[in-house]
Amino acid sequence: MEKKKITGAEALLFAFKEEKVDTIFGYPGGAIIPVFDALYTHKERLAFHHILTRHEQGAAHAAQGYARVSGKVGVVIVTSGPAAANIVTGVADAMLDSTPLVVVTGQTSVAALGSDAFQETDVLGITQAITKWSYQIRRAEDISWAVARAFYIAREGRPGPVVLDLSKDAQNQLIEFSYEKCRYIRSYQPEPELNPDKIARAAQLINQAKKPFAVVGQGVLLGRAEQELFNFLNKADIPAASSLLGLDVMPVDYRLNMGMVGMHGNVAPNKKTNECDVLIAIGMRFSDRVTGKLSEYAPQAKVIHFDIDPSEINKNVQVEVGVLGNVKKSLPAVTELLDKADHKEWIESFEEHKLCEYREVVSKDLYPNNGILTMAEVVKCLSDNTGENTIVVTDVGQNQITAARYFSAYNTRKIVTSGGLGTMGFGLPAGVGAALGSPESKVFVISGDGGIQMTIQELGTIMEYKIPVKVIILNNNYLGMVRQWQELFYEERYSSTSIQNPDFIALAAAYGIKGRKVEQRQDLVEAVREMIAADSAYVLEVMVEKKGIVYPMVPAGKCITEIMLKS
Amino acid sequence: MEKTLYTVTVYSENQVGLLNQVTIVFTRRQVNIESLTVSRSAIPGVHKFTITANTDRETIRKIVLQIEKRIDVLKAYYYTDDEIIFQEIALYKVPTLSLMSSNEIETLVRKYNARILEVTKDYTVIEQAGHKAEIDAMFDALNKNKILQFVRSGRVAITRSTVERLSNFLEEMEARRKEVFNGNN
Numbered sequence: 001m002e003k004k005k006i007t008g009a010e011a012l013l014f015a016f017k018e019e020k021v022d023t024i025f026g027y028p029g030g031a032i033i034p035v036f037d038a039l040y041t042h043k044e045r046l047a048f049h050h051i052l053t054r055h056e057q058g059a060a061h062a063a064q065g066y067a068r069v070s071g072k073v074g075v076v077i078v079t080s081g082p083a084a085a086n087i088v089t090g091v092a093d094a095m096l097d098s099t100p101l102v103v104v105t106g107q108t109s110v111a112a113l114g115s116d117a118f119q120e121t122d123v124l125g126i127t128q129a130i131t132k133w134s135y136q137i138r139r140a141e142d143i144s145w146a147v148a149r150a151f152y153i154a155r156e157g158r159p160g161p162v163v164l165d166l167s168k169d170a171q172n173q174l175i176e177f178s179y180e181k182c183r184y185i186r187s188y189q190p191e192p193e194l195n196p197d198k199i200a201r202a203a204q205l206i207n208q209a210k211k212p213f214a215v216v217g218q219g220v221l222l223g224r225a226e227q228e229l230f231n232f233l234n235k236a237d238i239p240a241a242s243s244l245l246g247l248d249v250m251p252v253d254y255r256l257n258m259g260m261v262g263m264h265g266n267v268a269p270n271k272k273t274n275e276c277d278v279l280i281a282i283g284m285r286f287s288d289r290v291t292g293k294l295s296e297y298a299p300q301a302k303v304i305h306f307d308i309d310p311s312e313i314n315k316n317v318q319v320e321v322g323v324l325g326n327v328k329k330s331l332p333a334v335t336e337l338l339d340k341a342d343h344k345e346w347i348e349s350f351e352e353h354k355l356c357e358y359r360e361v362v363s364k365d366l367y368p369n370n371g372i373l374t375m376a377e378v379v380k381c382l383s384d385n386t387g388e389n390t391i392v393v394t395d396v397g398q399n400q401i402t403a404a405r406y407f408s409a410y411n412t413r414k415i416v417t418s419g420g421l422g423t424m425g426f427g428l429p430a431g432v433g434a435a436l437g438s439p440e441s442k443v444f445v446i447s448g449d450g451g452i453q454m455t456i457q458e459l460g461t462i463m464e465y466k467i468p469v470k471v472i473i474l475n476n477n478y479l480g481m482v483r484q485w486q487e488l489f490y491e492e493r494y495s496s497t498s499i500q501n502p503d504f505i506a507l508a509a510a511y512g513i514k515g516r517k518v519e520q521r522q523d524l525v526e527a528v529r530e531m532i533a534a535d536s537a538y539v540l541e542v543m544v545e546k547k548g549i550v551y552p553m554v555p556a557g558k559c560i561t562e563i564m565l566k567s
Numbered sequence: 568m569e570k571t572l573y574t575v576t577v578y579s580e581n582q583v584g585l586l587n588q589v590t591i592v593f594t595r596r597q598v599n600i601e602s603l604t605v606s607r608s609a610i611p612g613v614h615k616f617t618i619t620a621n622t623d624r625e626t627i628r629k630i631v632l633q634i635e636k637r638i639d640v641l642k643a644y645y646y647t648d649d650e651i652i653f654q655e656i657a658l659y660k661v662p663t664l665s666l667m668s669s670n671e672i673e674t675l676v677r678k679y680n681a682r683i684l685e686v687t688k689d690y691t692v693i694e695q696a697g698h699k700a701e702i703d704a705m706f707d708a709l710n711k712n713k714i715l716q717f718v719r720s721g722r723v724a725i726t727r728s729t730v731e732r733l734s735n736f737l738e739e740m741e742a743r744r745k746e747v748f749n750g751n752n
Contacts, residue, residue, distance in 0.1 A: 124583075124584050124587075128584060128587055133639075135582075136583070153638055183747050184743065184744045185638065186641070187580050187640060187740075188639075189740070309636070310632055310636075311629070314629075315629060315632075
């Protein structure tokens with residue numbers, strides 16, 4: 001019997017269903033109308049939850065937030081030209097932070113390609129450098145193949161974004177639909193095989209170490225290898241710190257968790273990086289924000305690097321042993337060969353720096369002398385008043401670093417932040433996605449007055465879909481992080497960093513969102529509790545000190561031991 | 568760091584847009600591509616890029632890993648000149664008059680093992696294959712008589728091994744395919 005033919009647009013959606021997609025972030029437009037028409041046709045049958053964001057960039061960041069908290073692939077559908085250009089920031093962000101996305105952009109009909117047609121842009125040319133894979137679908141019969149590959153590539157190995165540029169003809173052509181999930185690509189090996197020699201060598205180095213130290217990144221989370229990590233660290237008694245993206249891998253109260261490394265990381269792990277004898281990097285990529293001046297990064301240490309991506313080994317830091325593979329497998333393999341060890345004295349030596357940081361930075365951040373609230377107080381208050389099912393999504397800048405330093409994560413996939421690309425405007429839309437990706441959690445966006453306005457239109461999305469996101473705006477009327485650099489390194493020449501803001505609470509009210517502005521310390525706790533108790537969206541604006549500086553700080557290009565605690 | 572001329576060989580699936588994916592890896596690291604040739608390989612369906620670039624060992628190693636990271640690239644290798652046999656081809660167009668007026672050009676053609684492809688009353692086309700230095704030398708010699716047009720191809724190179732180095736990789740991948748499809752059906 002002849003199978004019923006369907007359009008390519010329908011085939012795209014059926015293929016999504018095969019990949020168990022339930023939520024799509026998108027924005028319609030001329031070159032993608034057939035797909036939106038098919039969404040309408042199959043409203044009941046496919047029951048996708050389509051979220052119409054207010055800007056395509058918002059759709060991309062929302063899909064990132066969704067993917068980061070759920071571990072699933074984030075899906076975006078937008079039109080051609082301007083829409084395709086608008087998703088670029090989100091795609092680049094997902095590439096640097098290894099977030100699995102499948103983004104479909106509409107494209108003009110094949111006959112018009114290259115003619116500078118209306119809303120035509122060279123999507124492949126633009127996105128090849130910032131995607132794990134991008135592909136132009138010109139015929140409906142290729143849709144199933146391309147979608148299957150897209151999900152496989154986005155999800156497997158080191159995750160990343162995939163862009164499918166779908167021509168209008170492919171959307172309209174009729175085909176018989178069939179689907180087979182992709183399980184193998186000849187030219188792509190998602191996980192390198194474990195090399196027993198490297199495993200043995202790594203174990204040997206760790207067993208000989210007197211002062212081993214581990215730095216943990218998002219790779220552990222992506223590999224779902226948290227337990228394997230704890231077994232590894234516990235057995236050889238190895239103190240560990242995390243990168244910004246690895247912050248929620250280890251609970252804050254875990255005995256061996258020494259905090260965060262990097263430019264605004266903690267003093268102890270930064271200093272200890274340059275004292276340890278064996279440095280064990282696990283699922284992290286030695287970003288310049290982690291290493292500071294490369295030539296002075298852990299020169300004394302033998303470095304072991306666990307990673308799934310062969311191009312990361314020896315990319316920035318020369319290593320003694322590169323252990324390729326999924327950490328879910330490589331960590332247990334090394335753990336098995338480890339001797340039980342006790343590094344009590346070494347671990348205790350972190351304490352002195354911790355106390356120093358508390359005295360010089362934390363106590364001043366949390367218990368300031370003057371009357372104006374600090375960002376740290378607000379984040380700490382949120383952290384103290386929320387429980388386990390809390391997700392914090394940050395924007396970029398001082399708000400982000402303060403959230404990273406003062407929000408205590410006890411579970412994995414609880415902190416979502418734009419690490420590699422450092423995208424201002426990431427927070428609010430990513431918060432929308434996080435709330436949809438983890439409906440059982442309370443989601444808090446921590447933003448600044450600058451970043452929030454880069455994507456503030458997404459309050460409309462929150463309004464329309466009644467998404468219970470709580471938004472904290474830490475308002476200092478400055479682009480705080482840039483201002484901080486200007487103060488510290490540009491002789492207080494505040495070029496274009498002071499900023500006039502709208503009435504955020506009135507703005508929220510215009511979107512039907514509850515809100516409150518806090519200016520006095522005595523109102524903070526009650527306001528934070530009111531926000532937490534609200535069962536709908538909420539905007540909490542807190543006026544914070546105008547010229548706050550986030551310390552500690554390793555100045556760009558300096559050695560990590562030159563960490564500043566004050567100016 | 569010391570710069571050397573490296574030859575990079577990239578084996579890939581035949582996918583649209585791959586050339587751009589390969590070249591942007593060089594561009595991003597500010598490495599100029601000296602020459603580039605794309606052809607089929609001895610393995611059906613597999614394309615081969617031969618690229619030369621002047622850079623240091625560390626950079627070329629990273630470039631090759633970044634190229635391999637592209638999904639449709641099967642494998643990439645880099646070589647120094649002593650590891651490969653390589654050749655370039657040049658075409659020269661000279662006025663036929665200068666060929667007739669002395670035996671200088673004939674001597675050059677014999678010396679460099681070149682050959683004459685076409686002679687008209689106005690011009691003569693000479694083909695020369697060889698290493699870059701040989702081609703440069705012949706160019707300089709011929710140019711005394713004013714070369715009308717000149718073009719040199721990108722380098723083609725072949726390793727000293729008896730099989731395509733890629734074959735082992737393809738065997739491994741085939742084993743992986745069998746494992747995937749038999750392992751969890």
